[in-house]
Amino acid sequence: MISKSLAPTVKGIFPFFKEPGINNYTIIKWVKLHITYECVMNNQWYNPYVDIYRALEPFASGVLAIAIGKPSLYMKYLKFCDSNYTLDLRMGQSTITDYFESPTIDSKPFDHIKLEDVEKVARSFIGPQIQALPKARFLRPLGIYYGDYDQSNDEEIKSWDQFLHINNQMRFVAGDRQHHRKVTCHSIEVIKFNPPDLTLQLSCDVPFSVRSFAEKFFTELDTCGSFTRILRTKEGPFTLDQCIDRTDLYLKYLMPALRKHTEPFIDHVRPHLDKLPFHDDVRMGKQR
Template sequence: MSRRNPKGREINGIVLLDKDTGLSSNAALQKVKRLFFAKKAGHTGSLDPLASGILPICLGQATKVAQFLLDDDKRYFVRGKLGQISDTGDCEGKIIQTQVFDHLSKAEVIEAAMSFKGDILQIPPMYSALKKDGQPLYKLARQGIEIERPARPVSIHEINFISYAEGVLTLEVSCSKGTYIRSLIQDIGDKLGCGAHVIELRRTGFAHIDISETITFSQLEQLATHDYQQLDAHIFPSENMLPKIDNICLNAEQVDDIKHGRVVQSDVQDKAYKVKLFDQNQTFLGIGELSADGLIQPKRLFV
């Protein structure tokens, strides 16, 4: 590939990556960034190295909307092993306790899993990217330090039972942002009195995105050409990734004001919420915040 600009290409948009297992989200991000030779890139919410599945990679100015993608719901396929407790909550950690589980019936296991459907309080795992005094919890955990974590409200929208055999529970879970599937499997194990940990995890849904819309890194490598044409065909416009945010079209004067950070008056007067801003040519300008009295405050602009 031609690399005329040593700093990278000015490309904008989102690549829907199907991340492989065994790869950290940051490592996946860096691989995609190098392949596209993008000047700037970021991901929207990390996936554990154990986990595979949807990881939206934002290129260029699309990094400015990453925070808005994070607010959406997720869907996961998960397999949990009963009777074994891991220090990390998954199979990458060390088994620190085993308990009997073969006395449990399939009906009991299903009932325990389904009891977590709805609005619940969940304690985040120590092995997570959450921070305490600026320090990620997983770094403290690696030092053998465990701190108290307050329970946080999350929503489990759906739990679909798939199978249970030989101590392995398989589910599909639809949930709100901030939900830890490792904690969910641990909580199910605790409720059954035998413990549990995740042995397989795959993110199959992200907001309106389905796993069928994604592409693997190896597929991207095969598409790579000297002019990037085939690669760039897999970059989605940022505005397409935010279907739940309403559109507002601005006139030329309003566009000039917004670009200079000034508040503009809209004809829409309803309630306060975020909006996608477009100019008269339907060019996406970024995200604004509309107040109940119709004022639009620029938030994250592509200018």
């Protein structure tokens, strides 16, 4: 009989560095497969519950908080914490996914825009606001095993290279409804202005959508544009220098990261525990 003795120990919250070109669902699969494989190789069985709260777009990079097991109940309190971003923008062309390498859907002039205009518009976004979420929503990749079948798109994965291909990671669908939510932007700083490129540093709450911000930002400047880079430098208590990458997902590296970062994360969100009911998440089922 396979032992479950390792199950209570592989749980916690850790910061992961997400590389550009990789979907969030893929990262969750990586974490699950690393843990399950190593447990099975040691004659122990554990299929962990893995969760993230604020996903990053496939073309974005930076800090991604990941929870394993019961500590994922604390992830929803990131809603009341802050994030920092470095945004590289390109004016003049808008694309389907807001990434500059995607197909172009519109072009507008940007020669009339001055640094003073950018700074003035940026200041107008500081404070609480109602934000319309993007209509284009990214989908999970077709699958992680060879031969996984996606009936909705009538496609099939043939190889590992095809699974990791950027076109698969950036599958999206355009919705017919637009949702809104309350967000807060604390500060925006213009770091570089070299038309058509500009760089912004932004501090906001975690639910803030940088894609929605960029769309409205370009509209206020009477132009259009897209991202060349999205880098999240902070999420909640986690910063870039604390992150582990995909080469550190083996248990000998992952376990120390869980022990190091779980308690500081819980202490960081503890002041907000009375703002939402703390109860078991039905999605977790029997995973604890």
